[in-house]
Amino acid sequence: MKTVSPRLLQKYNVPAPRYTSYPTVPLWADDLNENGWIGLMKKAYEDFGPTEGVTLYIHLPYCESLCTYCGCNKRITKNHAVETPYITSILNEWDAYLKIIDDQPKLAGIHLGGGTPTFFSPESLKELLSFILESSVLMSNAELSFEGHPNNTTREHLQTLFDLGFKRVSYGIQDFDLAVQKAIHRIQPFERVKEATEVAREIGYDSVNFDLIYGLPHQTLETIENTFKQVSLLKPDRIAFYSYAHLPAAFPAQKSFEQFLPLESEKRVLYEKGKVQLAAMGYHEIGMDHFALSNDPLYAAKENKTLHRNFMGYTTSPSKILIGLGNSSISDVYYAYAQNTKEIDLYKEQISLKHFAISKGHIMSKEDIETRELILNLICNQKATWNFCYYSLLGKKNWDKLKVFKEEGLIEFDSKGIEVFEAGLPFIRNICMVFDLRMQEKEEAKFGFSKAI
Structure with a gap:
């Protein structure tokens, strides 16, 4: 039975989004x-x-x-x-x-x-x-x-x-x-x-x-x-x-x-x-x-x-x-996300007052839309082309992370795009985090994500 390397498991089993959306x-x-x-x-x-x-x-x-x-x-x-x-x-x-x-x-x-x-x-x-x-x-x-x-x-x-x-x-x-x-x-x-x-x-x-x-x-x-x-x-x-x-x-x-x-x-x-x-x-x-x-x-x-x-x-x-x-x-309408209030009685009250019961939302920037496309392609197809200038946006720290994934035999990338190998599938959430510039702007630990693996 093929198993994941214990060293990689320990290294990458960190809190990570499931990327049902970007931004999460x-x-x-x-x-x-x-x-x-x-x-x-x-x-x-x-x-x-x-x-x-x-x-x-x-x-x-x-x-x-x-x-x-x-x-x-x-x-x-x-x-x-x-x-x-x-x-x-x-x-x-x-x-x-x-x-x-x-x-x-x-x-x-x-x-x-x-x-x-x-x-x-x-x-x-x-x-x-x-x-x-x-x-x-x-x-x-x-x-x-x-x-x-x-x-x-x-x-x-x-x-x-x-x-x-x-x-x-x-x-x-x-x-x-x-x-x-x-x-x-x-x-x-x-x-x-x-x-x-x-x-x-x-x-x-x-x-x-x-x-x-x-x-x-x-x-x-x-x-x-x-x-x-x-x-x-x-x-x-x-x-x-x-x-x-x-x-x-x-x-x-x-x-x-x-x-x-x-x-x-x-x-x-x-x-x-x-x-x-x-x-x-x-x-x-x-x-x-x-x-x-x-x-x-x-x-x-x-x-x-x-x-x-x-x-x-x-x-x-x-x-x-x-x-x-x-x-x-x-709700996801491509240009924006919105979430209804979680509290049932408040939801019913707001709807009865002829308002949408939205408690939080997000308007997508051009960068958000293109990053979402890349992450979805990785999660669905295990490969993606660079759809905007990642060479300048990602920065050296993130390119170094990609190089490490490549050295570990998890991915391949070049000037055109990136591919995740079968060995990299258990770590797909970790790989996607490299492109999550919004999360990198914040304190990652405070969001309470489940562990990646």
């Missing part, structure tokens, strides 16, 4: 007001909307119980009376975007995330989505997907969403070992996951994704092996195999199990073990944390160099416009 959220300039957002959103749709459409991310934040590993924005409640007022706020927010676009927007995709989207009843989800779909034009290649908890994703959920056009479901599995599940407070038996997967396929879903995590408490090589043996019995079309991000200062519930976490050196071995098993099962590595079977569109996009990355991870959608609806959701 903690480094936004916070220079965006509501009028500016409306203007840039309108410009983006005029420039890209008619050809590429709009992708929607809808944040549904409620969960009935707390998964202690979770770093998402969520609210724990068993009170389902919260569903209707929250959906009303989302529909009002979407209506405000319709007024900006001043037309029926073309939709390239919808993704429901959370929280637990299947906390909401099928009837509530149908009410929400029917309005959005009726007020839009769904593109022929649109992809509609949602995140489901195996324990509460019912046949009715799956059928209702399928009837609305959803063809991909992503189940949060994390790990099948009972000791791990107990530690992270997410107990879901294999038989329940099997049922949720088989029902989705029976109804007609053409893509099932499993989210798995390495670095969780009580995980060992044996438990990882057993988990993937069970995964192989269900053979999901895609697998996201994430590194657990331990940030107890931000998420105090993580303190409950931190004494049972694997050592950092052990954590990478867990990933390598899982990666070997995935390859043996026929999965291809797409990029950071993502794997897909040969017949999956994500693999085709990887091979065709059309892979894209945004706040939802790797995607086949070419859309440059991502609108986030709901509390804490993030």
Whole structure:
């Protein structure tokens, strides 16, 4: 089993952004007001909307119980009376975007995330989505997907969403070992996951994704092996195999199990073990944390160099416009980013007052746009051309860092561009940081990123 050099692992396992955006959220300039957002959103749709459409991310934040590993924005409640007022706020927010676009927007995709989207009843989800779909034009290649908890994703959920056009479901599995599940407070038996997967396929879903995590408490090589043996019995079309991000200062519930976490050196071995098993099962590595079977569109996009990355991870959608609806959701309209307020009640109040609920934002400079393109090309395609004068902008310190990566056999670069070798893939976030001039202007340590490896 090929493993990462312990020396390089120790050297580069430092806090680093995941680069679902550039600049990364903690480094936004916070220079965006509501009028500016409306203007840039309108410009983006005029420039890209008619050809590429709009992708929607809808944040549904409620969960009935707390998964202690979770770093998402969520609210724990068993009170389902919260569903209707929250959906009303989302529909009002979407209506405000319709007024900006001043037309029926073309939709390239919808993704429901959370929280637990299947906390909401099928009837509530149908009410929400029917309005959005009726007020839009769904593109022929649109992809509609949602995140489901195996324990509460019912046949009715799956059928209702399928009837609305959803063809991909992503189940949060994390790990099948009972000791791990107990530690992270997410107990879901294999038989329940099997049922949720088989029902989705029976109804007609053409893509099932499993989210798995390495670095969780009580995980060992044996438990990882057993988990993937069970995964192989269900053979999901895609697998996201994430590194657990331990940030107890931000998420105090993580303190409950931190004494049972694997050592950092052990954590990478867990990933390598899982990666070997995935390859043996026929999965291809797409990029950071993502794997897909040969017949999956994500693999085709990887091979065709059309892979894209945004706040939802790797995607086949070419859309440059991502609108986030709901509390804490993030929008990316190419010329600017905006994030809604994280607090649910404040979000609903601001929407009710006919304002966008934006809490922070960032207007992209020309340098930002070109740096983002370079970083996305590295993360998606492992190569990029210099798209502006990096020779003067990077400075000697950063060129020296690139030279070290080259000497270590991780990359190659010349006057035209840069390529990341297979040996450099575990360190792709570290390599991208060389081009992150905004972060270098600040104190890197204060932003609370998870470790790179």
